[in-house]
Each structure stands twice: as C-alpha cells, then as structure tokens.
Amino acid sequence: KAGVTQTPRYLIKTRGQQVTLSCSPISGHRSVSWYQQTPGQGLQFLFEYFSETQRNKGNFPGRFSGRQFSNSRSEMNVSTLELGDSALYLCASSDPSGGSTDTQYFGPGTRLTVL
Amino acid sequence: QKEVEQNSGPLSVPEGAIASLNCTYSDRVSQSFFWYRQYSGKSPELIMSIYSNGDKEDGRFTAQLNKASQYVSLLIRDSQPSDSATYLCAVETGGFKTIFGAGTRLFVKA
Numbered sequence: 001k002a003g004v005t006q007t008p009r010y011l012i013k014t015r016g017q018q019v020t021l022s023c024s025p026i027s028g029h030r031s032v033s034w035y036q037q038t039p040g041q042g043l044q045f046l047f048e049y050f051s052e053t054q055r056n057k058g059n060f061p062g063r064f065s066g067r068q069f070s071n072s073r074s075e076m077n078v079s080t081l082e083l084g085d086s087a088l089y090l091c092a093s094s095d096p097s098g099g100s101t102d103t104q105y106f107g108p109g110t111r112l113t114v115l
Numbered sequence: 116q117k118e119v120e121q122n123s124g125p126l127s128v129p130e131g132a133i134a135s136l137n138c139t140y141s142d143r144v145s146q147s148f149f150w151y152r153q154y155s156g157k158s159p160e161l162i163m164s165i166y167s168n169g170d171k172e173d174g175r176f177t178a179q180l181n182k183a184s185q186y187v188s189l190l191i192r193d194s195q196p197s198d199s200a201t202y203l204c205a206v207e208t209g210g211f212k213t214i215f216g217a218g219t220r221l222f223v224k225a
Binding site for chain 2: 031033035041042043045048050055056058090102103104105106107108109
C-alpha cells in the first residue's frame with residue numbers, strides 16, 4: 001500500500017496570509033490526525049478526524065481548522081498566519097478498532113515558513 | 116505537569132551497549148502506549164506498541180509498561196550507530212487523542 005502523502009512539502013507564506021495543507025491517508029485508513037512539530041514544543045496534537053467528523057481537538061486557536069472528505073482525505077487550514085506558525089505539520093493516518101486511534105502512520109510533513 | 120514526560124537527553128551510549136529510554140504519563144485511564152523513532156529531517160515511525168503491563172520484545176527492542184506507576188520504557192539492546200535518533204513516547208489518552216512526549220535524543224558512539 002502507498003503511504004501517507006502530504007502536499008505541498010514546503011510552503012513559504014507571509015504574515016496575515018492563509019494556507020491549506022492536504023493529507024491523503026493510507027488506503028483503508030479512516031482516521032486522520034494532524035500535528036504541529038516545532039523544536040521548542042515537540043509534537044503538538046491539532047485535531048483528529050474519522051468519517052468526516054472531528055472527534056477531538058488540541059489547544060490551538062480557532063485560526064487552525066480542518067476537515068475530512070468522504071474519501072478520508074483531509075485538509076487543514078491556518079488563517080491569518082503568524083510568525084509562530086512556522087513549523088513542520090505532520091499528518092498521521094490509522095485504522096482504528098475498538099474505538100481507539102491505535103498505531104499511527106505519519107506522512108513526510110509539510111514545512112511551513114511564515115515570513 | 117506535562118501529560119507525557121521524557122528526559123530530553125541527549126543520551127549517549129557506546130556501540131553494543133543497552134540504551135534505556137524512559138517515559139511517564141499523567142492520565143491514569145490511558146490504555147495504549149507507543150514508541151516512535153524520528154531521524155533528523157524525517158517523520159516519526161513506529162517501533163513498538165504496548166497495551167498491557169509487563170514486557171514486550173521485538174528483536175533488539177523491549178518495551179516495558181507499568182500502569183500503576185504510569186511508566187513506560189524502551190530498552191535497545193546491542194545499540195548500533197544507526198539507532199541514533201530521537202525517540203518519542205506516545206500515549207493515547209482516550210477520546211481519540213494521542214499525546215507525544217518531547218522526545219529523547221539518543222547518540223550511539225561507534
């Protein structure tokens with residue numbers, strides 16, 4: 001099976017702009033989680049989607065939003081970009097059973113730089 | 116208190132030695148525990164998952180879980196230079212949310 005794919009791999013934006021990142025999970029995986037990774041904070045949970053429903057959300061401002069489509073592909077959007085949003089954004093997919101998120105498989109990430 | 120805590124390291128061990136990585140978590144209802152390895156510039160990849168108390172072995176890797184002490188560890192036997200990476204402890208806290216520790220950097224000296 002093909003792995004998790006994320007597009008684009010690199011983005012450079014300026015403050016105030018908005019950005020949309022895309023994630024295609026492993027075929028058959030219906031859970032998609034998004035994380036922000038920075039050197040200072042490590043991996044921070046953004047949100048998790050399953051069957052087009054957001055089941056949980058991390059402690060990020062409302063500028064961060066996401067959605068999932070019927071084919072399980074997911075997008076996340078960051079509006080009104082700030083310098084502090086510069087980070088690696090990782091998407092992970094899983095095939096949950098028994099109500100758990102279970103093992104997550106990560107994509108290569110999107111490196112966002114805000115100038 | 117952070118939900119998942121790890122010693123940031125760096126932990127330096129000689130080639131062939133045992134590397135011991137530790138993690139504590141705060142949510143007692145957590146049921147699923149994972150160790151991920153992340154090489155510099157790469158995304159995390161799963162090494163081990165453990166769900167019940169005790170030890171779980173997979174090749175050179177052994178994960179240990181003690182729910183009463185809220186403690187998870189990873190032992191790497193016969194450490195190799197290729198094991199040099201950041202090791203992330205992850206805990207599924209319930210509610211479809213996985214919390215990662217900040218990671219421990221491991222250096223294996225040849």
